[in-house]
Each structure stands twice: as structure tokens, then as C-alpha cells.
Amino acid sequence: MNNLKTVLHCYYFNTAKAADREAWSTLQREREAAGARMFSTHGGGGSHYLGYYPSVPVELEIGHLFNDQWNTAPIPALKADRGLRVFDFAHDACLPNRNIQRGHWLEITDEMRAVRRDTLKCGYCGAHYRGPEYPAFCTSCLDSAYLKAEDLRLLRLRPVADSRLPFEPLTAAESAMLMPRYREAQLHGSTERGRKRLAKARLDVGATYAAAIRNAEAERAGATWIMDNLPGLLENWIYYSHTGRHCFGWRKPLDGDVLSALLDRVSEFPGSYDIKCADGRTLSN
Ligand SMILES: [Zn+2]
Numbered sequence: 216m217n218n219l220k221t222v223l224h225c226y227y228f229n230t231a232k233a234a235d236r237e238a239w240s241t242l243q244r245e246r247e248a249a250g251a252r253m254f255s256t257h258g259g260g261g262s263h264y265l266g267y268y269p270s271v272p273v274e275l276e277i278g279h280l281f282n283d284q285w286n287t288a289p290i291p292a293l294k295a296d297r298g299l300r301v302f303d304f305a306h307d308a309c310l311p312n313r314n315i316q317r318g319h320w321l322e323i324t325d326e327m328r329a330v331r332r333d334t335l336k337c338g339y340c341g342a343h344y345r346g347p348e349y350p351a352f353c354t355s356c357l358d359s360a361y362l363k364a365e366d367l368r369l370l371r372l373r374p375v376a377d378s379r380l381p382f383e384p385l386t387a388a389e390s391a392m393l394m395p396r397y398r399e400a401q402l403h404g405s406t407e408r409g410r411k412r413l414a415k416a417r418l419d420v421g422a423t424y425a426a427a428i429r430n431a432e433a434e435r436a437g438a439t440w441i442m443d444n445l446p447g448l449l450e451n452w453i454y455y456s457h458t459g460r461h462c463f464g465w466r467k468p469l470d471g472d473v474l475s476a477l478l479d480r481v482s483e484f485p486g487s488y489d490i491k492c493a494d495g496r497t498l499s500n
Pocket of ligand 1: 337338340341354356370
């Protein structure tokens with residue numbers, strides 16, 4: 216489906232003037248008649264007034280639909296390489312001068328109404344469904360790790376145009392149908408993404424387990440050898456699980472008789488090691 220063509224208009228009125236007051240109430244009446252709800256905000260600190268151009272042709276993208284706003288394709292007239300987020304009817308809120316009414320609005324075409332009526336949207340993940348056949352509930356997010364059982368009613372697919380209406384609770388029959396699928400999806404994944412996520416989690420936990428066992432065995436082997444051979448070194452030895460290496464002299468570098476005694480026997484040590492010496496050398500195997 217292609218982008219939808221329409222026209223974006225900017226408005227600016229000073230209602231201290233009678234003519235502007237009249238024009239502003241006319242615009243509000245017209246927008247209401249067109250079914251456009253006024254979206255009145257600070258616009259994230261910016262302005263909804265885009266008014267270098269009183270009106271400009273725009274193309275609306277239909278990949279992510281909302282019931283009061285749109286993303287445009289890049290607008291050649293504005294020489295911007297990114298599109299804008301525009302509203303059916305936007306108004307700058309809380310300007311210091313309360314007489315200034317400014318913002319923008321879109322001509323609402325039949326095509327725009329139709330795409331909002333004919334596109335169904337999941338209230339949880341926002342997935343879109345179009346075409347003659349669609350399920351009653353979203354199938355894209357049933358295995359989402361964050362989806363709670365009490366939020367399942369949000370998966371009820373509804374036209375984008377209706378997305379402000381409250382979500383009907385599940386009927387007993389819907390609940391009986393969805394709950395087993397939800398549990399199954401949560402356990403095993405129901406989408407490609409969910410199955411991959413679970414498969415990766417399985418690998419990750421296996422790897423974590425193997426590393427923990429490997430480290431515990433290496434640490435035990437090292438400590439046992441030291442206690443059997445040079446127990447005086449136990450406090451000055453440490454096993455680093457992140458590198459899998461044993462370190463002698465980590466508290467106090469070794470020298471003299473202690474170092475000699477270690478060097479005499481360390482070839483039998485069961486593991487990779489580094490010996491920190493008082494003269495600054497590090498001896499490793
Ligand atoms: Zn969904």
C-alpha cells in the first residue's frame with residue numbers, strides 16, 4: 216500500500232483581533248466536523264507551528280498508524296531528509312500570550328479515514344493487521360516476556376480509528392480460548408522471535424552453568440594443591456574466574472625462600488598461573 220497524499224496547513228491567529236477570533240473558531244468547528252480531535256501540547260518543548268509554509272503537500276506513511284497523528288515521508292518543500300510527526304489537528308498549549316493560537320492541521324481525506332478504519336491494531340504491541348482475514352486477537356506478542364495475563368484483553372484487534380475506546384474485558388469464552396495459548400506461548404514461544412529468544416536463553420543458561428562448574432573445579436583443584444604442597448601460600452593466592460587464571464602473590468609479591476619453594480614445585484600445579492614477584496616480574500605458565 217502506498218503513502219497517502221494530503222495537505223498540511225499551518226495556522227497562526229491572534230485572538231485579540233476580532234477577525235482572527237472568528238477565523239480561529241471557524242477552524243475549530245471545521246476540524247471537529249472533519250472528526251479531528253485537537254491535540255494540545257507543548258510538543259516536547261518545541262512547537263506544532265511549522266509555519267514557514269502556510270500549506271504544504273505531504274505524504275503520510277502507513278507503517279505505524281495512530282488515531283490522531285501520522286508520520287510523513289520526507290517533505291521535499293522543507294528540504295528535510297526525515298519526515299515529520301504531524302497531527303490531525305495540533306495546537307501549541309500554554310503559550311505566554313494566551314491570545315496566540317497556532318499549530319497545524321491536516322486535510323483528512325477519505326483514504327486516510329479508510330486506512331484507519333480498515334487497519335486493525337494490537338493494543339499491546341501495536342502490530343497492524345490488514346486484509347479480509349485476521350484473527351480476533353493479536354498473534355505477534357502472545358509470547359512477549361513482559362505480557363501479563365491480566366493484560367491479554369489489550370491483544371483484542373480493533374480498527375486504528377477506535378484505539379481510544381476502552382478495551383472490553385475478555386469474555387469467559389475468550390479467556391478459555393486465550394489462556395492456554397498464552398501459557399503455551401510463554402513456555403515455548405509462539406513467534407520466530409520468541410522461539411529464538413527462548414533458544415538463546417537456553418544456550419545462555421547452559422553456558423553460565425558450564426562456566427560456573429569449570430571455575431569451581433579449577434578453584435578447588437588450585438586450593439587443594441596449595442594446601443597439600445605449600446599451605447603457607449593459601450592467603451596470598453587467588454583464582455580469577457573471569458580469566459580462569461590463578462595468581463600467586465596478589466596481596467604481597469613473592470621473593471626469597473617462598474618464591475624458590477613455589478618455583479621448585481609449580482610445574483605440577485594444576486592450572487594456568489601468574490606469579491607476581493617482588494622484583495616486578497610476573498612469571499606465568
Ligand atoms: Zn500484539
